[in-house]
Amino acid sequence: MSNILPPALVRRLGNSAGFDTAAFEAVHEQEGGFTAIRANTAKWKAPTGITADPVPWCDTGYYLTNRPIFTLDPLFHAGCYYVQEASSMFVAHAIRALGLDKQPLIALDLCAAPGGKSTLLNSYLHVDSLLIANELIKTRATALTDNLVRWGQSNTIVSNNDPSAFGNLPGYVDLLLVDAPCSGSGMFHKDHEAVNAWSEAAVQLCRERQQRILATSLPALKEGGVLLYSTCSYSTEENEQIADWLCDTQGLEPIYVPVAAEWGIEQTQSDKHACPGYRFYPHKLRGEGFFLAAFRKVIKQPTFDRRKPKSERAAVPALGKWVANADDYFTFTIGEDIHILPKKWEADLYTLRNMLYLRNAGTYVGWIANGDLIPAHDLALSLARRMDLPMLTLTKDDALEYLRKGNLAPVINAQGLRGWVLAGYEDVALGWMKVLSNRINNYYPKAWRIATM
Structure with missing residues (x-):
């Protein structure tokens, strides 16, 4: 019997047909886990300068041979990749296997912090979709917002509810992702201390x-909508x-997600309804x-009347100077701060603002001072920004x-640039x-600055 794992957990898993208890215990004796990243291909096409093997079920995921100090990699701060556990990248395969990337939809990541699955949805859903990323805990909602800002998409709303x-909001979303809070036994290999809380x-x-x-x-x-339910638990x-x-x-009725046998994913069925499950x-x-x-939701689901509200658009001088395809977005304010969101989601934003507490919406582009946009x-990190700015x-x-x-x-300004750069x-x-x-003023946010090393 392993000295690491709770005996009750091992005993229950050992009752499953074909479960290799000895191998399961042996791998948990080796703490450390695997390091993987998922590339933001809208900014960064593939890892460079590091040894990386692909994650089989996610074509933007890579295993790293060693775990670098990510804080000292500027590409990490630029949102070129997200450090994410490889198993949870399986959501990318589910999205594609179920055809959820074929047309625009409204997606809700219900328990979203710190943002791994939300940034994944941003990359794998149809580019014209709307993503609502929700987190109950305020401090975790801050980390969620920051990670989505780094990822750079403007079709995202962060809520704290x-x-x-x-x-x-009955019948509102097409896709509901619930990565539910759980007992955490799936993290025992990576973190032996987690065993004490189980x-x-x-x-x-x-x-x-x-x-x-x-x-x-x-x-x-909505009726016909898809629920993806996940945990990091073995129970x-x-x-x-x-x-x-x-x-x-x-x-609900279960949906089968085809997987390749060589991936090593354990396919299970629930006792009563033979619901397909995928265990890592x-x-x-x-x-x-x-x-x-x-x-898939199969029962009738009444919805609500989505009346188009009166527009609250903010006037922004020379927005096209800063934002590519500026006519594709509408502008609105949160306090004095000016944001943009794709025009097709304008009515949705006002609906959500009336029903929920929103932490962020679209892309925060700046504020007006002396008639100019600051x-x-x-x-700077947004994919909506003009790519020809200095x-x-x-x-x-x-x-x-x-x-x-x-x-x-x-002296580093050999190009002789001036102004906002x-x-x-x-x-x-x-x-x-x-x-x-005669100088360069650094406008990197104080809250984001890294410690001196």
Whole structure:
């Protein structure tokens, strides 16, 4: 018996047909896990300068041989990639296998922080979709917002609400992703300390919490819409039993997601409704413990009257100077801050603002001072920004000094640029600088600056 794993957990898993208890215990004796990243191909086509093997079920995912210090990589701060556990990248395969990328839709990532699956949805859903990324806990909602800003998409709204709030938007979303809070046994290989918080009682409490989250939020899913349910737990109570409960009580039917045998993913079926489930075990593949199941809503779901509200568009002088294809967006304000969102989602924004507490919406482009737009940091990282704006390309040392919000010597400005200039590294933007004749003002946000190393 492993000295790491709870005996009750191992005993239950060992009752599954064909489960290799010895191999499962052996891999958990080796703490550390696997390091993987997922590339933001809208900014960065593929990892360079590092040894990387592809993640089989995600064509933008890569395993790293060693775990670098990501804080010291300017490309990380530019939003060129996200550090994400490889097993959870399976959501990308589910999106494509179910054809959810073929046309624009409204997607809700209900338990979204810190943003791994939200940034994945941004990359894999149809480019004209709307993504609502929700997080209940305020501090985690801040990290979620920051990560989505780095990713650079303008079709995203971040909300900070209890899942039950979405019950007030019946029949609204086409896709609901619930990566539910769970007992966390799937992380034991990566973090041995997590074992101390696990118990059979905690599993039952998590199961009850998962049912509450699902029951109160599922009215938001339209008839015919898709639910992707996932956990990082090995317990059937939180996985296959939840699948049967969804079919029994929530008007859902299971959906099969085809997978390649060589990927090493364990395919299961729930006891009552034979719901397909997909289990990831670290002794069978290069990933941590993970579970996913897919469902379609088959019961009638009444919706609500979405009246188009009176426009609140903000006038922005020379927006086209900063934003590519500016006519594709509408402008609105949050306080004094000016944001943009694709025009097709204007009515949706006003609906959501009336029903939810929103932390961020679209891309924050700046504010008006003396009749001119002062560009926001978010705009520098946005894919909506004009790509022909002046950029001063920095060496790695200078880029790190910029990210520390340090002083940059005017001598680096060999191009003789003036005014608002992007600080760049390997052709991607890190943020803004104001270049004057005798100095360079560093406008990197104080809250984002990295520690001196």
